[in-house]
Amino acid sequence: MAATGPTLYLVYEPEGACFDRLVSEGFSARAAAEVSSYLAQSTDLAPEFELIAGASAQRGIAFQAVELDEAAAVLGAANRNNSLVWTLTDGIAYFRGGVSPALARLNGLATIGADDSLFALCQDKFRAGAVLAALGLPVPVSGLARGGTWLAEPPASASGYFVKPNRLGAKIGIWEDSHCRQASDALALAERVFEAYRDDVVVQPYVPGRNVRASFLALDPEAGPGALGIFFVDSGGDFQTMADSLALYGDTGAAAKAGGRYAEPALVSVDSIQPVAAQRIRQVAARLMSALGLRDVYSLDFRVEPDDTVHLIEFEVCPGLPCFDFRAYCRREWRLGLAEAMAETAARRLLR
Incomplete structure (x- = not known):
């Protein structure tokens, strides 16, 4: 039943649903567990849904937590005049949370957070870096590699390189050797990432600090x-x-x-x-x-x-x-x- 009063909808993708889907797509159980762990915030917040509901009720609004697979039906029935959608987990590749603000827009619902175009942009580090650089912001210049092949070579760097997956969550690195010295080492890391996670890698000059x-x-x-x-x-x-x-x-x-x-x-x-x-x-x-x-x-x-x-x-x-x-x-x-x-x-x- 659709809510009738002012309602906050919190849309999230569970770890378990992501894990099962990745395994069905041929990822190893270990890789699927590692990738789905990026959705741990949905696991960690779930025990507090009642607290959020109580705090919301004290302020005169309702709260409804919505699993991503139910979001199309729930948001389709929501009242566009007094509903607010807050997307907890994003994603455009391994994760699918980026569809939530798009569904909200489709149904004319107000949202907390950036519009859906930025959900897609921030999950592609190479494209995001290009946009940020065009805005004159202080971002490292990036190269892009797929497996053992450069799609865009990084600039020369006396400080070595930093290698990270292009679309996998928001982590700065995967392994302890993600900071490497030579461009050839970066390509070797790119091969490891592609083999384990099927993702390209961003290769940036290492910055200290x-x-x-x-x-x-x-x-x-x-x-x-x-x-x-x-x-x-x-x-x-x-x-x-x-x-x-x-x-x-x-x-x-x-x-x-x-x-x-x-x-x-x-x-x-x-x-x-x-x-x-x-x-x-x-x-x-x-x-x-x-x-x-x-x-x-x-x-x-x-x-x-x-x-x-x-x-x-x-x-x-x-x-x-x-x-x-x-x-x-x-x-x-x-x-x-x-x-x-x-x-x-x-x-x-x-x-x-």
Whole structure:
């Protein structure tokens, strides 16, 4: 039955559904488990759906969590005058969440977040990098390889290269040797990625510095880049690998918590150490919001050097809401837990 009052619909793709589909398409069970782990935020948030519903009810709106395979029917029956669609998990290749904002648009429903064109763009790192460079933003120049063949060669680099899948989630690297020295090593990594995941790789000159995550939620619909939470993310390594990700989220992360082995990376305010770099990051965010159309909720990944040079690595229109860094951002910026922040964000739009 379709909801009648103001309603927030949260559309998500479950890990299990993705795993089963990938196995049916011929992926190994190991690769399917690794790939579907990128959807761990849907697993991690599901136990809090009742909290979100309660926080929403307190603010005069209803909440409905919708599995992606049910989204076409549910959104097709939604009232276009008082419905709001929030897409939790994106994807255009291994994952299918990018269809959710398109379904919302098809049915004339308002959405939280960027439009569906950006859902597609951010999931293709090579194309996204080209667009960001055209906007004059500080992104590394990328090469593109498929298997052992260059589709676009990267520039020469004295610092070596960084290799990452082009469309697989948002991770900076897969293996510990994702930072390699020679272009030939990058091609060898490209072959490994293609064999395991059937994906092209982006090959960029390695950029030094510390990892920074900038998180944004426009709890106030008029919020701008000043509402960014900008933090160094210090995990003890130079970059996050697939193994690091598995240890933090989903079933593996839950098992680590239960066994007392879970350790979150440290979050340190960039403003407190490098305020010039923090201001440059806000300028990048302002440019992305005005020229590219980022809005409502997103995250940006940077590398920041000691001299305040910033390198934009990528942007995400579906940041990991239940992840430690976004929860910390909601507490510090908005003084709310995640469920309350989501409900307040939706209510301020639905009840305006």
